[in-house]
Amino acid sequence: MMTTRTARRRAAGLGYYGTAGALAILFLLPLAWSGWASVRTPHGFGLASYRNMIHYGDGIGTYLRNSLEVTAMTVAGTLAVSLLGGYAFGRFRFPGKNLLFLATLAILMVPYPTILIPLYVLLGWLGLQNSLAGLAAVLVMFQLPFATFLMRNSFEAVPQELEDSAAVDGCGTFTALTRVMIHVVRPAVVTVGLFAFLAAWNEFFAALILLNSSDKFTLPLAVVDMEGRTFGSIDYPTLQAGVVFMAIPCLFLFLLLQRSYVRGFMSGALRG
């Protein structure tokens, strides 16, 4: 009796781990294949594809620098705006508060192209056409709903006593933010920063519309162009080298900050 139940449980466990393991391999396979394909050469293995990628177009350095600039500006901008905004929404009462909060969340409801076609025109008027700063500003806007929401929730969760004690110490609201509050909401800061990084580093559509000359291209634009690098055939291995080059920082950061990422989901995205 006991033995058959144990046997059945063991069989079920085997079935579970067999299926789950096979699925896990299936999900990891494309990533592994890409890495493998990027080091394949006609005669075995080597880094020829990476050499091709590095020398593509204006040189990968240009695109990497552009990507880093856009990403840094987006992360810094998102953090600054959403930290102050979250503080305002979470701890203050002021006229127009709900309306502004709703307007911020409404960004989620509006399709990308609906906003990018006029932004292409608007940034031109502002002299920000074909500029990394313009793209970063737009990406900050796209990050705001999630970032503001998460920050507001974090600030709301800070106990009132903590803020009061800061006030007793004679801190102004800004000093209270920089000395006390920011430590409490640090997990949200990490999460917002991570999301902003991933979004900016990987952004394709907005960059495609808003950046117009190859010296301003970010990595995704440049690597997509690599498809036509050699005229007459598609250079797949070099393409995969580009894929690996773009994916590595994301995978690394994700594995490093997985906890913050998941926490971001738990505390932010879902209460809405």
Place this chain on the structure above:
Amino acid sequence: MQTTTAAPVARAPGDAAGAGRRRKRAGGRSRRRALAGLGYAAPTAAVVGLLFLVPLVLVVWMSLHHWPLLGNPTFNAPKNYTDVAHNTLVATAAWFTVKYTVVTTVVLFTISFGLALMVQHPRPGVGLLRTAFFLPAAVGFATASLLFLGFLSSAIGPVNPVLEHLGLINAPVDWITGSPGGALASTVTLVTWRFAGFNMLILLTGLQAIPVELYEAARMDGCSRWQTLRRITIPLLRPTIALVLIVMTTGSLLAFDQFYILTKGGPDDSTTSVVMVIVREAFVRFDLGSSAALSVLVLLVLLVLNVVQLSFLRRREEK
């Protein structure tokens, strides 16, 4: 449109002035705090106003004009809207986008939900499984599209050799551009791979909010696995499911990257999505007005759809 969208930006300073007038009545502290709050919210207001609300008004304004990429716009309403009716590519794209949305939502939801159930309960190794399923989501979507451009290609992709080896196909198949069905399947595979883990995580957070006692009680009552799923898991998970479905349908209706990079809208326009047409109107036909009109229509469709989905959800909740 214009009044509601302009309101928050215009109101902020106005209300500050209003608060100033109330100075004598109200205590200094709450007024000071309101001012401070306004100050902290000002960057948000600036970004939302300038980069979101102004463009929103501008897109409507543009849609009423013949707005060439270069040169001066001229008023031509409602031509941009009436022209949409004659644009056969729009009809093809709209139909495909709906079809794609249905297929993707069904496939992606089924797999995401299956994965979430699979990693719902803690057991050894489950963390590794979650990470494995989620890892593709850390890769950018454009990056993932490029990855699949190679992965599914007959030139270097492993799919054809494996299937040939298994005897499932006789000759290499051109999955991405060979046939409309193949192109659709390629993009759905890509999207499922990239987003299943992401949606699994959302569903998982919902699942973990369900009290364990309920499952134990069900097991005591001798409920089968299927009964537990139908009677406990799904009803309690409904809000999360609704959220996931809204995100999935919205994302699919606005799909662009995967078609632009992977199928290029082909073969024979069979995978041309609505957003691709919007981009084509602007940068191939140089007609920003027409592009804006299509954008406005897409916005309206999405608003209606979201309102319907949300009200449906609310009604269910009230029951």
Place this chain on the structure above:
Amino acid sequence: MRTTNRTRMRRLRTALGAVVAALSLALAAACSSGGSAQAGGGPTSGVTITMWTRAGTQSQTQALIDAYNASHSNHVVLTVYPNEQYPAKIASAAGAHALPDIFTSDVVFAPNYVSQGLWADVTDQFDALPFKNDVVPSFIKAGTSNGRLYAVPHALDLSVLYYNKALYRQAGLDPSKPPTTLAQYAAQARTVAKLGGQIHGSYEGGNCGGCVEFTVWPSIWADGGQVMNSGGTQSYIDSPQAQAVFQIYRGMFADGTMAPGAKQEDGTTWLGALQSGDIGIAPGPFSWYPLLLQKGLDMGVAPIPGVNGGSSTFIGGDVAGISSTSSHEAAAWDFLSWTLGDQAQVNVIAKDHEVIARTDLAQNQYALADPNVVTVNGLLAKGQTPYALNFNATYNDPQSPWTTTLRGALFGPDLTQALSSGQTAITASLQQQ
């Protein structure tokens, strides 16, 4: 700094003008006078000139630039974009005022860019050239609007038939007798296809509007047909000539004479297929001739025939112009005028087996040394360069009505139906404002 402020001001004014267009005639006039490039052009030496081109004609452009940079104090820097994305990139960069000093364009898109004012007027500079009357006329027409010239020929490219002499011998065909009718082309392709294995009879860009117009229209022209009216506003694709030509191509696709990849070929791997040496006979751009020679292939070159004999060619390729927003106009013209001079035309372009843009230099030493080049130079007189304002949106874009039409004509159930509904759709797109 001042210039950016000025352009910003101008743009702001343009925007305002749009809002109150009816009231601001004077303002509008001010805008238009500010828009034309009368700047005169800056220094002529020691300047870095930025230039864009597409991958398709990159090698020729790069050869010209290398020769120019080596002998001049100006420095031209080239950026290359993939063919398919190039027109959209030009358009979005133009809208964002981010164009380089010089950009090239497929000659068939040039009328659109000219009408959009993307290039500066070079009429006076061009008229001062001693050889101005010897520059290939159909390209000058494409770059001209209202009697003013905005772009000059940059890289000529003619469509021809390539046939692999080695495969011809193997299949028992006479390599000195290329086809003189379209039916012979198909018959010879079928003979080569019988070799089997990796070998296929022919190849075509079956999912590529640009490829098919470039290689199939000449057969229609050779039979006396036309694909459009001369103003580019009315399609004539529903003609008996087009019907007969497509019928033959249809047959080659249907019976597998065309290589398997040809049906979905969107142009990206077209050259690769010809370079493989596995194709018996196929049309293609003559600019690939050096690239095929590099692979050690013994390629014969023949004119593209019509159904009833005769021959023609699509005189394609690129024109180049100076952006109307460039501040290096004089230096940019120094480069462009140099590319048209004897030295560049003969010692760079002709030396590389490419077609030159000057009719007076046709008998140069390099052309005379290669019978294939002589064949192609002879074609220049018979060929056409079609003209239409909405060329890209109508013909070359993957979502264009022409792509739908040709796919229907080659693979659809009903050829006649595909051409007649195609003519309606193409005409509508040509006339779209």
